[in-house]
Amino acid sequence: MKDILIVENIKKEYGKRGARYEALKGVSFKINKGEFVGIMGSSGAGKSTLLNIISTIDNQSSGKVYINNNDISKMNQNQIADFRRDNLGFVFQDSNLLETLTVKENIMLPLSLKNEKVSVIESRIQEVAKSLDIESILNKYPYEISGGQKQRGAVCRAIITKPALILADEPTGALDSKSARSLLDSFSKLNKEDESTILMVTHDAMSASYCNRILFIKDGIIFTELVKGDSTKEFYHKILDTVALLGGVDKNELI
Numbered sequence: 001m002k003d004i005l006i007v008e009n010i011k012k013e014y015g016k017r018g019a020r021y022e023a024l025k026g027v028s029f030k031i032n033k034g035e036f037v038g039i040m041g042s043s044g045a046g047k048s049t050l051l052n053i054i055s056t057i058d059n060q061s062s063g064k065v066y067i068n069n070n071d072i073s074k075m076n077q078n079q080i081a082d083f084r085r086d087n088l089g090f091v092f093q094d095s096n097l098l099e100t101l102t103v104k105e106n107i108m109l110p111l112s113l114k115n116e117k118v119s120v121i122e123s124r125i126q127e128v129a130k131s132l133d134i135e136s137i138l139n140k141y142p143y144e145i146s147g148g149q150k151q152r153g154a155v156c157r158a159i160i161t162k163p164a165l166i167l168a169d170e171p172t173g174a175l176d177s178k179s180a181r182s183l184l185d186s187f188s189k190l191n192k193e194d195e196s197t198i199l200m201v202t203h204d205a206m207s208a209s210y211c212n213r214i215l216f217i218k219d220g221i222i223f224t225e226l227v228k229g230d231s232t233k234e235f236y237h238k239i240l241d242t243v244a245l246l247g248g249v250d251k252n253e254l255i
């Protein structure tokens, strides 16, 4: 099985001497091609810090990150920008679609920046729009469509380059539950049918239950890991129990 992501003993310190804070205290894990992995943990546990390092947006204090066999700490700023564009797809809580461009223009942006041929761009847009069921809104502007449709547009933009790894930070955080489920169904479909590898940070147990595996972070370390078995319902309840154990949420509030 090919490792798409290898995180080796990552540590991250913030602040200067005398006021140092260690946000990550030695985090190690691997993600195989075709896995859909969730990261959970209470506020301040270090999830965003970890995702920012894997995203190449921030640097670790020590440790290694390999994405698709590349040691990202060895790259200069130009190489990192190209690497990010070619290998990573990002989906955030807000779609971040550019308001002055149509949905289609937003989605094609990463390929336009690569000077890809128009015919290639056109056929790839049709492919991703069909897969995310947004063919009918391609010519609309972001202000003309719903939050769920915007997020599906953002996913199309993230996958148009066929990235090795999709990084999603609370992608359903701003959606109602129906739109959230529809987006998560799309992630599952991409994962199962295209073997897309997805790493998703979420606070939400329902969203997490779509993953194959969850890493729980507490105080800068991986506290535990849950692997999905045959039953999604059982997995969901185990997630709730673990979240309660971590002290993040009262289990009874979530049911």
Ligand SMILES: Nc1ncnc2c1ncn2[C@@H]1O[C@H](COP(=O)(O)OP(=O)(O)OP(=O)(O)O)[C@@H](O)[C@H]1O
Binding pocket: 014, 015, 021, 023, 041, 042, 043, 044, 045, 046, 047, 048, 049, 050
């Ligand atoms: N730039 C920074 N300077 C100093 N401390 C920071 C910085 N960024 C994060 N921290 C600290 O590092 C710890 C981990 O923060 P991080 O944002 O990774 O947590 P998180 O798990 O993503 O939390 P949340 O779920 O609330 O977003 C926190 O204690 C935070 O205060």
